[in-house]
Amino acid sequence: MNIGVIGGTGPAGRGLVARLASVGHEVVLGSRSEERAAEMRARIIDSWPGRSLNIVAGHNSTAADAELVIMGMLWDGAATTAASLEPKLRGKVVISMCNALTRLGGEFQPLVPPRGSVAASVQAAAPGAMVAAALHHIPARELGRIDEPLPCDVLVCSDYAEATKAASELIAEIPGVRSLDAGSLSAAAPIEAFTAVLLQLNARYSTRVSLSFTGIEGLEAPGADA
Numbered sequence: 001m002n003i004g005v006i007g008g009t010g011p012a013g014r015g016l017v018a019r020l021a022s023v024g025h026e027v028v029l030g031s032r033s034e035e036r037a038a039e040m041r042a043r044i045i046d047s048w049p050g051r052s053l054n055i056v057a058g059h060n061s062t063a064a065d066a067e068l069v070i071m072g073m074l075w076d077g078a079a080t081t082a083a084s085l086e087p088k089l090r091g092k093v094v095i096s097m098c099n100a101l102t103r104l105g106g107e108f109q110p111l112v113p114p115r116g117s118v119a120a121s122v123q124a125a126a127p128g129a130m131v132a133a134a135l136h137h138i139p140a141r142e143l144g145r146i147d148e149p150l151p152c153d154v155l156v157c158s159d160y161a162e163a164t165k166a167a168s169e170l171i172a173e174i175p176g177v178r179s180l181d182a183g184s185l186s187a188a189a190p191i192e193a194f195t196a197v198l199l200q201l202n203a204r205y206s207t208r209v210s211l212s213f214t215g216i217e218g219l220e221a222p223g224a225d226a
């Protein structure tokens with residue numbers, strides 16, 4: 001599949017672009033600056049000399065031309081970027097992985113963006129898109145270690161069954177990752193906010209946690225095939 005990552009020049013974008021390319025996708029690494037996108041592409045390619053990763057660098061608008069689009073940027077630019085690219089996002093599955101967070105003193109605090117979550121803001125800015133919220137808790141560094149599985153759960157939510165299905169199937173291609181259907185896009189608010197707790201745990205215990213649920217092994221979400 002052709003996948004565009006908007007704002008793919010940060011740690012999360014870097015890891016995600018490398019990982020999706022490693023499982024066989026053609027990935028467009030987007031940025032507000034074509035130069036920054038090209039630099040990050042080169043860094044990824046140079047990091048994995050033995051792998052042929054199908055990664056193209058381009059402007060965010062080029063990434064938005066892809067079949068499936070992922071918002072991988074800093075949260076406060078997500079809605080305005082989605083609005084500016086709205087015609088290109090119409091009818092597509094758009095995954096928002098953005099968390100609205102700030103650091104106060106030594107502590108991470110969740111912020112409340114318009115409509116309660118970044119994903120809902122993106123959906124409002126691009127009403128013709130089918131937004132799924134996902135990938136919020138996945139650690140960027142481990143995501144980028146494409147030679148290692150990444151054992152964790154990823155929560156996916158959307159108001160569109162098609163978006164939940166497409167996002168879940170894509171994410172489940174990452175070795176070790178299980179995607180879980182967390183319901184409608186209203187779940188994005190607590191999912192995004194909970195990231196602050198994970199970052200707090202990382203800071204307090206000097207580690208890098210990831211999310212894993214017990215009790216739902218082998219179960220299908222109702223309507224998963226809808």
Ligand SMILES: NC(=O)c1ccc[n+]([C@@H]2O[C@H](COP(=O)([O-])OP(=O)(O)OC[C@H]3O[C@@H](n4cnc5c(N)ncnc54)[C@H](OP(=O)(O)O)[C@@H]3O)[C@@H](O)[C@H]2O)c1
Binds near residue numbers: 141
């Ligand atoms: N880091 C993680 O472990 C992790 C894990 C899961 C989810 N996330 C989420 O994924 C997103 C990216 O995380 P990150 O750590 O990679 O963030 P980041 O480095 O702070 O930002 C990523 C990119 O966002 C773009 N950007 C910044 N401000 C922008 C604006 N106002 N408008 C449009 N684009 C803007 C920049 O790209 P250009 O300047 O090149 O355009 C930047 O390189 C965040 O929302 C974060 O909450 C992060």
